[in-house]
Amino acid sequence: MFLAICLPGPVLLVAAVTLDPPRSSSDFWGLLVGGVLATAIGVGFGVFGWRVVGRSRRDARRLAAAGVAAMAEILAVANHLDGENPGLELRLRISGPGFTPFEADTIHADDPALVPGAVLAAVVDPADRLFLII
Structure with a gap:
């Protein structure tokens, strides 16, 4: 699930770099900036969610054991x-x-x-x- 949160940014970055035929300059920069922002935000939310779920699982294991x-x-x-x-x-x-x-x-x-x-x-x-x- 958290991997899916991280994917849209890199997809936009790949689209900006590999589109054939090349788009206009404004389309290229829009996709590039959008890809960078979506990657940064997606990775931030993904890592945060992953840590919250990991902490919850660790706590549940600890309660089950002790x-x-x-x-x-x-x-x-x-x-x-x-x-x-x-x-x-x-x-x-x-x-x-x-x-x-x-x-x-x-x-x-x-x-x-x-x-x-x-x-x-x-x-x-x-x-x-x-x-x-x-």
Whole structure:
């Protein structure tokens, strides 16, 4: 997927250089500048997305290997408006065996069952407080 984000820029660059018959000077420079900009932007977004997905996978593997079962009590709920992804901002108290209880914030999809006092199942890596609400 991230490779597809990177491809339009190089395609424009190849088109600028290899078009036969040669286009006008303005067409050539337009394709060349467009190719360079599309390459820079596409590679930037592609690398960023690749890193985000890689980090998520690494965290999931770490939770699967070292995670312990825990409980997450909802302390506070607030609306979270983030463009196309509205949801709820949850303030949680996470506790379980083998680690000191701690508080954390997370964003969760809108659900009427998410009210202060509700308890959710979670998995926690006690070493660095990485958690996942199940």
